[in-house]
Amino acid sequence: MTLFPADCEIPVRRLVNLWIAEGLVNQSDGNQETLEGKAETHLEDLTKCNMIQAVALKFNGKIKTCRLPSMLREIILADRASHIQYSGTNVERRFAYRFDDCSLDANSANVFSKTNIPLFIFFFDKREGCKPGEHIGRIVSTGIAKEQFKEIIVLDLERVFRPQLPDNLGKLIHLKYLGLRWTYLEELPSFIGKLENLQTLDVKHTCIRIFPSFIWKLKKLKNLYLNQDYGSRLEGDETNAWT
Structure with missing residues (x-):
């Protein structure tokens, strides 16, 4: 916490x-x-x-x-x-990016260190406009490309305005939790379907209206949070409207 x-x-x-x-x-x-x-x-x-x-x-x-x-x-x-009792524990492998004060939080600079491969990554960003989303997209893309994020099980982007999710996000095969609530994303990229261990996908308070059929590939998905203010429909399931 x-x-x-x-x-x-x-x-x-x-x-x-x-x-x-x-x-x-x-x-x-x-x-x-x-x-x-x-x-x-x-x-x-x-x-x-x-x-x-x-x-x-x-x-x-x-x-x-x-x-x-x-x-x-x-x-x-x-x-x-x-x-030093926390050395080597999961406590050291949780990282938070904070942009509220126009600067990175102290511990976020360590994300790319070779000794502390993160398991949990959080972004806290109240900046407006498209540039914050582009900035965060580059951070995630670079971390994955350098294999510093290869083991993460939590990626929480809640309240980040329209983050640009990189194509290589599909390489995060250990990811269990993807938080996109209040991001106002307009569509769900197809590479999300490659996250075979994903258990929780939170896309509530986004602008996503249609959920592509690749959602059905997420066999371990237990929690799917959708909008309540309008019906969101899953492709391939014409009988049910998800809300």
Whole structure:
């Protein structure tokens, strides 16, 4: 949660799917509870311990958005900076690009280091216009071309305005989570169909109206988030409209 900007309201939907993609949530033998349900239970437990702060609730009383308390955030970051116990762990392999202050976050410069091949990449960008999308597209394309992104399992571009997804994105065969919510993309590139291990594809709040038939190639896809304000249709399935 320290990857998110300070005081950022994190949607539980987003956090739960990230936990599952990373393998932090396991299903017990004989337990019929879904991974999502178990992740939400963990979240509630952390909230009761005041380690996570609930910000907004749903109509059913469940947590809708949350954040990491500012003091706890400072403690975690200070502890991480002063100890080497995180060396070689997944903590070192999570990277965030932040452009909100017109500069890269400190840890994003390390993405291309040879020692820390990232597993999780997040982009936080509120810049407007087409240039930010082009810029981020070049970063992703270069990282893949140099094989620095070859092992990533999470690529989260939520709220990046129309990022230009590079053709070589289809090489990310380990990718489980692709977040494109609020990107306002107009179409889904065909190379998305090559992501054979993709489990979550979030294209809600985009301008995509037709989902090409290659979606059916994603055999491991469990979560597909679509727009609610208008019907989105999957090619090859004339009987069902997805919303």
